[in-house]
Amino acid sequence: MTEQKDYLGHFEEIVLLAVLRLGENAYGAKVRQTVAEATERDVSIGAVYATLDRLERKGYIKSWQGEATPERGGRAKRYFRVEGAGVRALNDTAAARNRLADGVEFGLGTA
Amino acid sequence: MTEQKDYLGHFEEIVLLAVLRLGENAYGAKVRQTVAEATERDVSIGAVYATLDRLERKGYIKSWQGEATPERGGRAKRYFRVEGAGVRALNDTAAARNRLADGVEFGLGTA
DNA sequence: CTTATATGTTCTACATTCTAGTACATGGAA
DNA sequence: TTCCATGTACTAGAATGTAGAACATATAAG
Numbered sequence: 001m002t003e004q005k006d007y008l009g010h011f012e013e014i015v016l017l018a019v020l021r022l023g024e025n026a027y028g029a030k031v032r033q034t035v036a037e038a039t040e041r042d043v044s045i046g047a048v049y050a051t052l053d054r055l056e057r058k059g060y061i062k063s064w065q066g067e068a069t070p071e072r073g074g075r076a077k078r079y080f081r082v083e084g085a086g087v088r089a090l091n092d093t094a095a096a097r098n099r100l101a102d103g104v105e106f107g108l109g110t111a
Numbered sequence: 112m113t114e115q116k117d118y119l120g121h122f123e124e125i126v127l128l129a130v131l132r133l134g135e136n137a138y139g140a141k142v143r144q145t146v147a148e149a150t151e152r153d154v155s156i157g158a159v160y161a162t163l164d165r166l167e168r169k170g171y172i173k174s175w176q177g178e179a180t181p182e183r184g185g186r187a188k189r190y191f192r193v194e195g196a197g198v199r200a201l202n203d204t205a206a207a208r209n210r211l212a213d214g215v216e217f218g219l220g221t222a
Numbered sequence: 223c224t225t226a227t228a229t230g231t232t233c234t235a236c237a238t239t240c241t242a243g244t245a246c247a248t249g250g251a252a
Numbered sequence: 253t254t255c256c257a258t259g260t261a262c263t264a265g266a267a268t269g270t271a272g273a274a275c276a277t278a279t280a281a282g
Contacts, residue, residue, distance in 0.1 A: 004152055009239055009268085010121045010204070017211035029259055038210040041115055047241045049260070054239080073249040074258030087217065093121070099149040100128035106198065120239085120268050140230055158270045160231070165268075184278035185229030 006058075008093045014039065015051045016090055019061055020082045027066060027077040028052065052080060060086030119171075119204045125150065126162045127201055130172055131193045138177060138188040139163065163191060171197035 008016065018034040019026045032048045055061045066077035082090075119127065129145040130137045143159040166172045177188035193201075 005150070007121060007150070010118060010124070011240060013121070014208065014211060017208065017215070020217070021211055021215045027259080034211070039116070039118070039207045042242095044242045045260080046243065046262080049262090050240075053261090072257075073251080075246095075248050075260060077258090078260065090217065096150045097125065097128065100125060100132055100145070104128070104132045106131070106201065122269055138230080153271095155271045156231080157233085157272065160233090162269075164232095183228070184280080186231060186275095186277050188229090189231065 005092050005096075006089060007096065008060075008089050011047070011051055012055060012060075013090065013093055015048060016055060016060060016082060016086055019052075019080045020087075020090070026080045028080075029077075031080070055086070056080075058085075059083060060089055116203050116207075117169075117200060118207065119200050122158070122162055123166060123171075124201065124204055126159060127166060127171060127193060127197055130163075130191045131198075131201070137191045139191075140188075142191070166197070167191075169196075170194060171200055 014035055015031060018031045018038070022030060022034060028045065028049055031052070032043055032045050035048065036043045052061065052063070056063055061080050061082050063078050063080045066079050125146055126142060129142045129149070133141055133145060139156070139160055142163070143154055143156050146159065147154045163172065163174070167174055172191050172193050174189050174191045177190045
């Protein structure tokens with residue numbers, strides 16, 4: 001038994017990074033906006049929540065209900081925070097990738 | 112229409128990097144071995160070929176038949192090479208991720 | 223020759239992830 | 253009390269990720 005590592009999917013990694021970056025201000029709608037800006041894509045809110053839920057189920061993040069009365073109406077926020085396991089997964093994922101990318105000249109294909 | 116970028120999946124990125132790194136020596140079995148070492152996981156050969164096929168269908172890599180007679184028997188190899196579009200996809204994928212990771216202290220969670 | 227063996231690829235099927243879209247919830251403003 | 257803005261939850265289908273067994277082919281052994 002060689003302790004198979006667990007890597008993050010592409011979007012999982014993106015979302016996890018967004019939550020980490022947002023810190024105290026990480027809630028669904030904001031995460032969506034952050035991801036959309038970084039990826040320059042239209043990211044649907046459903047995609048974000050589905051991924052957040054999956055990450056939470058895996059123990060990479062944790063969520064809780066926020067205040068129900070912000071400045072101007074609206075539903076209560078659900079905040080997220082990255083757990084230790086999440087940081088570890090992020091590191092492992094990057095490490096494996098870096099092992100392959102390291103030293104390869106990128107930018108002009110052999111093609 | 113805002114020209115939606117096309118990002119690579121986790122495993123697609125890994126496999127594409129392996130092909131790039133292997134250069135002249137990139138063929139299925141070798142790619143598998145390289146990926147297995149970098150990820151420290153048991154990667155099935157089927158997983159690798161399925162991904163290589165998808166990458167080729169998308170125009171990120173190209174393949175051709177190699178010599179049929181290596182040192183000691185065996186079937187002819189199928190070689191792979193990364194195309195310009197592949198390098199571009201690799202760069203776009205990394206760029207979006209970096210935009211999120213940049214400046215975030217990683218290593219010790221907020222948790 | 224015929225079989226064994228090593229190297230490599232193909233094919234198939236199923237699990238997980240990705241993604242969009244729509245419905246639902248709730249507080250303040252008109 | 254209806255409307256609007258902000259947010260979250262749910263559902264379903266497409267795309268990716270993954271394993272495993274079958275197939276192909278060249279050399280070595282006898």
